[in-house]
Amino acid sequence: MNDYQYDNQTVRGFIISSIFWGVVGILIGLWISIQMWAPSWNIAPYFTFGRMRVVHTNGLAFGLGIGAIFGIFYYITMRLSRRPLLFPKLARFHLYLFNAAITLAALSLFAGMNQSLEYAELEWPLDIGVVILWVIFAVNIFGTIIKRKEEQMYISLWFIIATVVSVAVLYIVNNLFIPAGLFKSYHLFAGVNSANVEWWYGHNAVGFIFTTPILAMFYYFLPKSTGLPIFSHRLSIISFWSIVFAYLWTGAHHLVYTPLPNWIQTVAIVFTMFLIAPSWGSVVNGFYTVAPDWSKMRTNYLTKFFILGITFYGLQTLQGPTQGLRVVSQLIHYTDWVPGHVHMGTMGWVTMVVVASVYYIIPKIYDTEIYSEKIANMHFYLVLIGQLIFSITMWITGIQQGALWKAVNPDGTLKYTFIETLVKNYHFWHMRTLGGIIFTVGMLFFIYNIFMTIRKGKALSAIKREGVR
Amino acid sequence: MAEDLDNIASFEAKETSRKLPVGWLILFWGLIIWGIYYFVAYTPAISGWSQEKAYEESIKK
Amino acid sequence: MAGAIYRKPILFAIVSAIVILIGTAVTMFIPMLTPQMHPKLENLKPFTPLQLAGRDIYQREGCNNCHTQTVRPLKTEVMRYGEYSKAGEFAYDHPFLWGSKRTGPDLARIGKKYPDMWHYKHFEDPRAFFAESNMPSYGWLKGRSLDPEDIKSHMDALSFPYTADDISGLSGKDEMDALVAYMQVIGIAVTKTAASEAKPRVKAEEPENPLAGDQKAIELGEELYEGNCEMCHGEHGKGDIGPSLVDNIFLYEEGDLADDDYFEIINNGTSEGMVEEGRTAKGGMPSFSDQMQKNEIWSVISYIRSLQKK
Structure with missing residues (x-):
């Protein structure tokens, strides 16, 4: 009889796996940040920037992000359905397959097997693996929800369902490739069409991996950890439907001023700007939820993570749409501004909410308390400072690059050669590495805290078993 | 081990469940109106604007 | 009763799928069926086996992580790189390699800009040309021979034309030769008329x-x-x-x-x-x-x- 214990262990397995891949991804991130200013850190052929950057992005998006999503979604779905997973053994198999897939993914990317589409770099045999993983996940999630013992589906389940459906559509369409051998394939689409399909996928990978799943966590764990109910159900409904509707129109904002037909770019920019409204629907809902008792920010350490997380989400969803506007895109597209933007989202919003969810889940699984709130607070401030140094530095770098590329002399000639504009980035890139190191140290505090909580939990359950005997 | 199963009713506030903040509503409708303007102004088939034409203009100066 | 959907997961999934597919259809599926998404410049040619091999290496080494291949129609950008990119230049690009970040310069007009020797030397030691460049050295590509059979199968997968001589000519060439051959073909199909207007x-x-x-x-x-x-x-x-x-x-x-x-x-x-x-x-x-x-x-x-x- 599965009394949740077995499923909880699967959840824990996913969380630990995702933390492991997170560490790998972050360390590679640090490494490539050094390569930006010290080319001797490129060690050919496997450890050059061009290969490692995709290991960094894939490792964190799929290893840390998707791993955490799998585990945390299983956890949330069980509780909102008031029953264990429908297929517990399948979920365990899913965990093993996930780790095998990520391992192969990392190795294949180091080996240079790369489809060259951002966030869809994995070669076609691994794509098939990813689809199988997703189907297994979908079967279990839907099965559990269908057989639930609670009539209503809470908002988090809406976001979970939307995520499962959308990622499946996005991933399959964009990964339509013509195989040329086992380790090589070519995009079925060419040129502008290839670009349009890729960024329809690429932007929505952000939407349905870094946005909707994290919102599912936010809407679930914020009331759970604070004891405060979500402010407005109606606001949740409008935000949900408008975000899933509008997101799919926006991919072409990555292609502003490219040869893609103007009208597609314009439509994308319009819907991108509109996304501010549903995004801020969730931000406002979060703020108003905590508004009756702001003292929770001091008394409940998790509230800080969630509220700062949703604040960065709010900033992210203001900055992102603005970047899509032609007048802004002109200046900052292709510069370091963009990695600055991305890292506010990933280091500020996604990581904050995921780690807070993990802080909530792990003690619950062991029926205990977190090992140390003090360490959790240290962790909080370190990742906050690290992320701010990183993002702010990159925004300044980006504006500077954009301005230098455009600068002209009084006689109309360009003022700077490309190499002159590159050299001016170096001290900013040093700062970025520093921000990354601070962030990494913060994450080590987190890992230590989780590790010690698990140890404490295991000791406790051993005592309990002894007691029963 | 006792599982803490969720009571969905406790997740959402009762008395404010149908509220939409006025500022947010202004944002929502404002963005839709702005979107219509931007779509009209920057769609070649409607306004005649295009990035290529804008470029030709910029080099004439 | 609209509220029923929140109690029916399958219905909910179907409705969400329809909602996400509307934007997908308008901005992606429908344009794909129209000629505006499949333009081709008259003098654009498919890649030769050597050029395709070079493009494969460009992909393998992730060059697109630092170099874009699209010049935007903006005054200073055209001055810096050359004629802005046209949709019809990319008909044989599976996938497109426009990139999203310029850690290094754009390469959309790199073809024929420098002699071959320039590229060989620059790949081998970028810092010999630009002392403060942060580009990795790619000298290690030299001496890594190409596999003609492999490249032939890639040409077949893309249905690009080639002759038996093209394939046999690959033996003896190395990865550096291929990459340089690819460099020299990027962006050369565009007619130079408009460019010379911008830059007399x-x-x-x-x-x-x-x-x-x-x-x-x-x-x-x-x-x-x-x-x-x-x-x-x-x-x-x-x-x-x-x-x-x-x-x-x-x-x-x-x-x-x-x-x-x-x-x-x-x-x-x-x-x-x-x-x-x-x-x-x-x-x-x-x-x-x-x-x-x-x-x-x-x-x-x-x-x-x-x-x-x-």
Whole structure:
């Protein structure tokens, strides 16, 4: 009889796996940040920037992000359905397959097997693996929800369902490739069409991996950890439907001023700007939820993570749409501004909410308390400072690059050669590495805290078993 | 081990469940109106604007 | 009753799928069925086996992580890189490689900009050309031989035409040869007419160097020469990838050229078949009009003249 214990262990397995891949991804991130200013850190052929950057992005998006999503979604779905997973053994198999897939993914990317589409770099045999993983996940999630013992589906389940459906559509369409051998394939689409399909996928990978799943966590764990109910159900409904509707129109904002037909770019920019409204629907809902008792920010350490997380989400969803506007895109597209933007989202919003969810889940699984709130607070401030140094530095770098590329002399000639504009980035890139190191140290505090909580939990359950005997 | 199963009713506030903040509503409708303007102004088939034409203009100066 | 959907997961999934597919259809599926998404320039050719092999290496090494391949229709960008990108240039790009970040410069117009030798040397040691470049060295691609059978299967997968000679010609070539061949074909299908409108060939306003013999100009010229010219024309103009500047052969014919010809070549660059003073160029010299101001070009000429006198 599965009394949740077995499923909880699967959840824990996913969380630990995702933390492991997170560490790998972050360390590679640090490494490539050094390569930006010290080319001797490129060690050919496997450890050059061009290969490692995709290991960094894939490792964190799929290893840390998707791993955490799998585990945390299983956890949330069980509780909102008031029953264990429908297929517990399948979920365990899913965990093993996930780790095998990520391992192969990392190795294949180091080996240079790369489809060259951002966030869809994995070669076609691994794509098939990813689809199988997703189907297994979908079967279990839907099965559990269908057989639930609670009539209503809470908002988090809406976001979970939307995520499962959308990622499946996005991933399959964009990964339509013509195989040329086992380790090589070519995009079925060419040129502008290839670009349009890729960024329809690429932007929505952000939407349905870094946005909707994290919102599912936010809407679930914020009331759970604070004891405060979500402010407005109606606001949740409008935000949900408008975000899933509008997101799919926006991919072409990555292609502003490219040869893609103007009208597609314009439509994308319009819907991108509109996304501010549903995004801020969730931000406002979060703020108003905590508004009756702001003292929770001091008394409940998790509230800080969630509220700062949703604040960065709010900033992210203001900055992102603005970047899509032609007048802004002109200046900052292709510069370091963009990695600055991305890292506010990933280091500020996604990581904050995921780690807070993990802080909530792990003690619950062991029926205990977190090992140390003090360490959790240290962790909080370190990742906050690290992320701010990183993002702010990159925004300044980006504006500077954009301005230098455009600068002209009084006689109309360009003022700077490309190499002159590159050299001016170096001290900013040093700062970025520093921000990354601070962030990494913060994450080590987190890992230590989780590790010690698990140890404490295991000791406790051993005592309990002894007691029963 | 006792599982803490969720009571969905406790997740959402009762008395404010149908509220939409006025500022947010202004944002929502404002963005839709702005979107219509931007779509009209920057769609070649409607306004005649295009990035290529804008470029030709910029080099004439 | 609209609220029922929140109790029916399958219905909910179907409705969400429809909602996400609306934007997908309008911005992606429907355009895909129209010719506007499949344009092709008349003189665009499919990749040859060697070029495709080079493109595979470009993909494998993740060059697109630092280099874009699309020039936006913006004034200074066209000045820096050349003619803005046209939709019809990419019909054979599976996938597109426009990239999203310029840690290094855009490569949309790199084809034929420099001679092959420039690329070989630059890949091997980028810092020999630009002391502060952060590009990794790719000298290790040399000597890694190509696999003709493999490349043939890639050509087949894309249905690109090739001859048996094309394939047999691959043996003996290495990955560096392939990558350079790819570099030289990027963005050359676009007609140059519009580009020359944006960037007219400039004639020198003065027939003679106004800064001739000026000591300060020579010093400035030396500095500029070392930063811009030395990688091709060698130390003190002795010649390397590019021709010597201190012998008496210019544009493949005996006899010096006048100051204003020097100016025009530095300012405008050369292209294959271009005629200067009755001499026909073979191309390979990039234009420096966007990097150097007029007096800087004259200073470089003063410096070159000072070398010739030695």
